[in-house]
Amino acid sequence: MANNSVLALAVYNGELYVGGTFTSAGGVSANHIAKWNGTNWSAVGSGVDETVYTLAVYNNELYAGGFFITAGGTSANRTAKWNGTNWSALGSGTSASVRALSVYNGELYAGGAFTSAGGVSANRIAKWNGTNWSAVSSGISDTVYTLAVYNGLAQEWITVFIL
Template structure:
């Protein structure tokens, strides 16, 4: 049971021999589990899988690799839409920076990528949303005004900015009509609900101080429209 495991409601079980280092992201599609992280192979005692480097698929029986043509220094985010797998993290190579797409046979970039790490990815229809530490596109792409920490890609792989007032937002959980967000101001800006417009939600409790980083807060939101998750703008 190395670095990744399954809970069936009663007990924990191993996924083969597991992996040989840390896992940073999981995504499920049907009976397949996609795993991203900092591993470079299967766990001790397992059968080696060629190309299994920082991103892998478990089909319920065995591990398999998703190509090996990009440099993955660590995967921190995964999202699956149909046959396409989106990977975010510390990624570079072949004009792929920060975020990449696997179509079942090859890797490709999304409009030149972003200029640093992606921590979260969400897919809605033909739109791909990314959040992270980036402050614009990669140096090889055309700059997008206002593209700070959160971005949207269309199916045509054109990116646009989502104004976020210099905060990084991470969705922690949604339970019923309550959403928990972690809000981080990288430049030390004040974090207050009064500074931001929260669509389809209202603040349920005052910001709670975060962990080791002083300018991180946890917001508890009450969702008004449960069909729409509450982004900041």
């Protein structure tokens, strides 16, 4: 098991990925993110330098959000993606922590404590289209902790929960 808290889970390429405040999983060094193949724990590259709060799969890559500044030794500013081999940044990242990720309508939505994403003013919620960040309306007035896609009777939309 992890030596500290697990805060996020996602299945990617048939393996269970976990993120959190831990630095080892199953006795294996794993900086805030690890994967389980059904038998063994292993590190995800060199991991990230701080807490992972959320994980999501988008465009066949694993995305992480949190309080970290680097992923795999590369500047990532609280958002990064893992392609199965390497970490890379999502543009210039966000100005503060990312607490939630959710895929909706072909874009990755991020919620958290930030006020900008990729240099664009985005009050605590933004979306990533695979290349660029953009704001979602005028944003949210308080930290976003979770996001969910709701498929109602007449339409589908993303719902923001502030707790």
